[in-house]
Amino acid sequence: MSDSRPIALDAMGGDHAPHEIVAGAVHAVRERGLAVVLVGSPRVLYEALADHDATKEVPIVRAEEALSMDEGALASLRRPRSSIAVACHLVRRGDAAAVVSAGSTAGIVATGKLRLKGQQGVLRPAIAVALPTLPTPTVLLDAGANAEVKPEMLVQFAHLGATYAELAHGVQDPKVGLLTIGSEAEKGNKLVKRAHELLQTSPGIQFAGNVEGHDLLTGKVDVITTDGFTGNVALKTMEGAVRYAFTELRESIGDSRMARLGAAMQRSRIRDLRRRLDAEEHGGAVLLGLNGTVVIAHGASRAQGISAACRLAADLASAGVVPAIGEKAASQSRSHRLW
Amino acid sequence: MSDSRPIALDAMGGDHAPHEIVAGAVHAVRERGLAVVLVGSPRVLYEALADHDATKEVPIVRAEEALSMDEGALASLRRPRSSIAVACHLVRRGDAAAVVSAGSTAGIVATGKLRLKGQQGVLRPAIAVALPTLPTPTVLLDAGANAEVKPEMLVQFAHLGATYAELAHGVQDPKVGLLTIGSEAEKGNKLVKRAHELLQTSPGIQFAGNVEGHDLLTGKVDVITTDGFTGNVALKTMEGAVRYAFTELRESIGDSRMARLGAAMQRSRIRDLRRRLDAEEHGGAVLLGLNGTVVIAHGASRAQGISAACRLAADLASAGVVPAIGEKAASQSRSHRLW
Structure with a gap:
């Protein structure tokens, strides 16, 4: 099974954003043959892509706001157009296969829950x-x-x-x-x-x-x-x-x-x-139970880590982990009074 | 400050009891110059000491029962004459400076609380x-x-x-x-x-x-x-x-x-x-807040570990850690409404 839709990569989240994130996207596209879209400030990202001669290889989706690394769950409500929110939105609309972000974990979790919603039956x-x-x-x-x-x-x-x-x-x-x-x-x-x-x-x-x-x-x-x-x-x-x-x-x-x-x-x-x-190197953590695949890369990720996280996200999307979890949760909530 | 009273060593607790415990006691006495009494079955311990030609160097205090490694807190009530209970009793009577045991942690904690009691003001x-x-x-x-x-x-x-x-x-x-x-x-x-x-x-x-x-x-x-x-x-x-x-x-x-x-x-x-x-090698963990010094050696301790635990117990007794904690707890409970 494969999914030709791109990975929506939050270019503004992480200790080394946006440059290492952009470098990771370029690596994922060139070395791993993945499709990736960068979500963030177009001007900044275009310049960063130009440093890699990659402006034609990696599309950009605009998001002028970003959650900072020390912002927590509440910021996701205050910034509906943050890069992580826009990345989730791409998945929700079916325009991207999965989200990858190296941003604040609390911000990713809160934004993911808000934009993608938990799967039915998932507590x-x-x-x-x-x-x-x-x-x-x-x-x-x-x-x-x-x-x-x-x-x-x-x-x-x-x-x-x-x-x-x-x-x-x-x-x-x-x-x-x-x-x-x-x-x-x-x-x-x-x-x-x-x-x-x-x-x-x-x-x-x-x-x-x-x-x-x-x-x-x-x-x-x-x-x-x-x-x-x-x-x-x-x-x-x-x-x-x-x-x-x-x-x-x-x-x-x-x-x-x-x-x-x-x-x-x-x-x-x-x-x-x-x-x-x-x-x-593991590519990061995965947020399970949402209507969409979200990979949380380590906040300190550099290009290699970001590229590995994109690989992981693409693999999970191809394997259909999210639909399988949805089916399991739904059947469990029917058969099990506790849920 | 020094304390000439011996360390009461629970000879029956630990994965490698009693032989490694006895070997540890002999090491502590000969190499570290500590005073140690072994608590456990006299017949078994005498034979083990004889293997080291140490029957005259390490006294034995009788305890015919022992807590097994998988016994928990309740066993300490059922066995008032276990080796760990007798070791605690020696400290309580003032006949030993501190207890060392490599037995079940839950058993040591429960027995210590029962036999030595928590210090006043310690929750x-x-x-x-x-x-x-x-x-x-x-x-x-x-x-x-x-x-x-x-x-x-x-x-x-x-x-x-x-x-x-x-x-x-x-x-x-x-x-x-x-x-x-x-x-x-x-x-x-x-x-x-x-x-x-x-x-x-x-x-x-x-x-x-x-x-x-x-x-x-x-x-x-x-x-x-x-x-x-x-x-x-x-x-x-x-x-x-x-x-x-x-x-x-x-x-x-x-x-x-x-x-x-x-x-x-x-x-x-x-x-x-x-x-x-x-x-x-650290000598083990220390149970703080009791009316007596209790060192919990790793369950898998061999002779070296037991000897290090005896050293730690002797040092803590000499440093007066237990009385200092008692004073602090008492003054805190006076000055602080929460305690």
Whole structure:
């Protein structure tokens, strides 16, 4: 299945917007053969495209406003013509296959909910992140869209994540784990204890029981369901710990001349590895449960990260993840009194 | 200041009890010059000590029962003569300076609360962990004693952690951060938003604002306060990520012959580094807020880890951390209506 419609790329969101976003669009078009439209200030974007001799390769859709990186959910109401709002609008009208933005996560989530609406039967859209486990990624959600949730939402996140794992990663009957602080059923706070009970009796979920923080990268389960507060803290802790380990390693290697010689030999391999673990290379997080595909690239994304996010968005649109989630949510809300 | 009383070491708790615990006790006595008593089954412990020719160096206190690693809080009520209960009793009677156990965390917390009681003015004892930042560790608490907390408790954890950082790590006016999902005051769930307000106006706390998951290892603050659910997930995620990074690195290095040559040169440095990051080497977590010093060693601790935990327990007892926390809590509960 393929979708010839372009990716609507928010050119004004991100720490390095618009130049790295534009460079990412050019990379996605030239190196990955994707169709991309840039959404933002035409004058600024035209000049940036000209630097790449790419003014004829990447169309621009006008949006004169933008959400700044420190603006939160309310700004999406105040700025109906922001670049992220216009990008969502392109998807809603059927003119684009998916949205990609490296802007403020809170702004993207709020704008996506406002412009694309949640799918029928979906209680709350959630942010899903693919962790770099092998052979297939473990999907962690919610990674930050909902700081406050109810147990039923953790069950629905399990469904959203399982559908994502099936379609995006080809996992049959994904195993779902519930993130908490011990493997026994009674371990955790009230929220997860109740969610544990619900998950045990939920049709269509292969519930593998509780998982803990150290299971994020072991590949023990295919999907990890958690609230957006815990998920966000865990994800950022993981990224920080990996960065810390590499920094310490570099300093440790630099300590002696012999070691430095050894280090020179393997520098390229360490760089490769770091890249694989780097959030930027995964292409970003996905906002699941909306009437449209929205990929949230890391705020610090540079051209490579933006291009990878466009690839991810195109793949998700082609795989039909959004319609599949819609069908699943609708059938669950019919069969399950809780939803 | 020094304390000549021995450390009461729970010889029956831990994945590798009793042999690694006994080996750790022998190491602590011989290599660190500490006084240690082993608490557990005399017959078993005598034999294990005999293997080290140490029957005359380490006294034994009898406890015929033990909590198993998968037993939780209730078991501490059912087994008043468990090894951890007897160890706590020795501290309570003044016959030991501190307790060390590598047993089930839930069992240690419940037994500690039951046998040693919380200090006056302390709402809830909390588990504090020293993260390996430089030049001084960042104290994270609560790392798992309280899955469900109120905002006032997060404020008190800040006090407990600050007192610990001052006395155990020599930090003047420790900076305290609140763990949440964004740097702005309004980021997070209801619990942390309210705690943020309270911390801003709490006398005696140098509140540095919100911190996020990636700040655990940057040394940005001296103390991180959080609920025991989030703290436990974050801590285990951090440990898992560091372990993952090293495993991946080892496999990546093994990939090519050139790299393997380089790796041989620096193997010892990598091992050193890993050891510094390894939870076992820190000596474990500390249960703050009780009428006595309790150190919780990692369940997987081997002799080195147990010996380090005994060192930590002896240092904390000498530094007078417990009396200082008691004074602080009492004065806070007088001056602050919330407690």
